[in-house]
Amino acid sequence: MERTRIYRLYHLRPTLANRLRDAQIEAARVWTLCRDLHLYARQHGLPWPNRDDLQRATKGGQFALHSQTIQMVCHTFLANVETTRQLKATNPKMRYPYKDKRYYPLSWPAQTVSIERGRIVLPMGRGRPALIFRLDTSGLPERVGGCKLVWKDGYELHVSIPVENEVVETTAQEVGSAAEMETVPVRATVDLGKIHQAAVSTNTGKAIVISGRGIRSLKRRQNMALGQIARKCSRCEPGSKRWRELQHARQQQSARIERQVRDLRHKGTRKVITFCQEQHVSTLYIGNPHGVRKRLTGRHHHQRMSQWEYGKGIAYLTEKAKQARIESFTGSERGTSSQCPVCGRKQKPKGREWVCRNPQCGFHGHRDVVGSVNMHPLAYNQKISFPAHITYQRAGPVRVSQRNEEPPRVRRRASASPL
Numbered sequence: 001m002e003r004t005r006i007y008r009l010y011h012l013r014p015t016l017a018n019r020l021r022d023a024q025i026e027a028a029r030v031w032t033l034c035r036d037l038h039l040y041a042r043q044h045g046l047p048w049p050n051r052d053d054l055q056r057a058t059k060g061g062q063f064a065l066h067s068q069t070i071q072m073v074c075h076t077f078l079a080n081v082e083t084t085r086q087l088k089a090t091n092p093k094m095r096y097p098y099k100d101k102r103y104y105p106l107s108w109p110a111q112t113v114s115i116e117r118g119r120i121v122l123p124m125g126r127g128r129p130a131l132i133f134r135l136d137t138s139g140l141p142e143r144v145g146g147c148k149l150v151w152k153d154g155y156e157l158h159v160s161i162p163v164e165n166e167v168v169e170t171t172a173q174e175v176g177s178a179a180e181m182e183t184v185p186v187r188a189t190v191d192l193g194k195i196h197q198a199a200v201s202t203n204t205g206k207a208i209v210i211s212g213r214g215i216r217s218l219k220r221r222q223n224m225a226l227g228q229i230a231r232k233c234s235r236c237e238p239g240s241k242r243w244r245e246l247q248h249a250r251q252q253q254s255a256r257i258e259r260q261v262r263d264l265r266h267k268g269t270r271k272v273i274t275f276c277q278e279q280h281v282s283t284l285y286i287g288n289p290h291g292v293r294k295r296l297t298g299r300h301h302h303q304r305m306s307q308w309e310y311g312k313g314i315a316y317l318t319e320k321a322k323q324a325r326i327e328s329f330t331g332s333e334r335g336t337s338s339q340c341p342v343c344g345r346k347q348k349p350k351g352r353e354w355v356c357r358n359p360q361c362g363f364h365g366h367r368d369v370v371g372s373v374n375m376h377p378l379a380y381n382q383k384i385s386f387p388a389h390i391t392y393q394r395a396g397p398v399r400v401s402q403r404n405e406e407p408p409r410v411r412r413r414a415s416a417s418p419l
């Protein structure tokens with residue numbers, strides 16, 4: 001298992017930024033060459049190039065990159081081809097890589113990266129100076145995994161850190177005590193939502209709802225700000241000084257909001273997993289809302305829905321569950337939000353409170369928890385009663401960078417020299 005530490009590379013010297021850009025263009029050339037070879041083989045009925053073929057075709061100093069970086073591009077390309085081949089079995093519309101790439105992220109495998117005295121040194125191949133980043137490496141272990149240089153409205157360095165299995169012992173004890181306490185395995189389901197990040201219910205009658213308000217408000221702010229910048233951009237000449245300034249502002253704005261959203265998503269999913277650990281959950285079912293987005297519901301709702309990144313929610317939960325030794329799996333949540341958990345009546349839910357319109361039933365409860373409760377029969381073939389008590393939590397406060405918080409520095413004027 002591994003974790004990723006993300007360094008935002010602020011204030012790069014223009015010469016260094018240009019080098020990174022040129023290197024990414026170079027990596028894109030490697031990709032395009034692989035694509036060409038693969039395309040040619042496919043069109044002429046030849047055997048597809050394998051790892052050795054691509055390595056032979058890309059070696060010999062054609063590219064101004066470290067040989068391992070070039071190899072990583074080839075490996076990623078082959079992995080993409082393989083994934084496409086598998087997906088093509090179910091979806092014939094899938095296409096093998098066909099586009100020209102202009103930029104491609106650079107990666108370095110573990111053996112090429114060296115960390116020394118607060119610097120991360122990434123080699124660029126024989127005869128070329130290495131890339132050196134002065135960063136806070138205090139939390140990093142001696143041996144890191146690979147490094148990846150990506151562009152996310154500004155450069156970021158992703159350092160992967162292999163995680164040792166030290167967590168195992170503690171959770172093994174927890175699992176042991178849980179097994180002693182009760183023989184019935186505790187199972188939980190998660191309903192991912194937009195209004196609420198996640199609604200979790202267990203078969204022991206506990207439930208938690210994590211609010212998605214922070215993420216929603218950030219995204220709304222993002223849309224307003226980007227719209228404003230786009231309107232200003234439309235009034236000036238592309239490529240002009242003003243235009244470049246606006247582009248820079250857009251990049252800064254969207255990168256900042258994206259980081260804040262990521263932070264909140266991590267905090268929210270962490271709370272879900274902490275709750276599961278407290279309840280000694282052994283299995284977690286994550287409902288996949290795939291298909292909900294396809295409905296046509298007008299442009300405002302459509303913008304909101306298209307910005308709902310439930311795939312990330314699923315990925316974060318899966319990863320965190322794995323770390324906490326909780327078994328997790330995903331599946332459809334079709335129809336779970338439109339059924340009464342008591343009498344089973346199907347109706348279209350209205351508003352945030354689910355109210356059963358069957359006069360004999362009269363059930364009412366939290367809409368997202370209803371979805372989560374209804375997932376139990378789908379996931380475990382077990383019907384559970386609606387939880388009597390629901391905990392409500394926020395994902396957490398948005399982290400504000402230190403630079404924004406520190407009081408404005410008072411610049412002292414140099415005292416006049418006593419002359």
Ligand SMILES: [Zn+2]
Pocket residue numbers: 340341342343344345356357358361362363
């Ligand atoms: Zn009912």
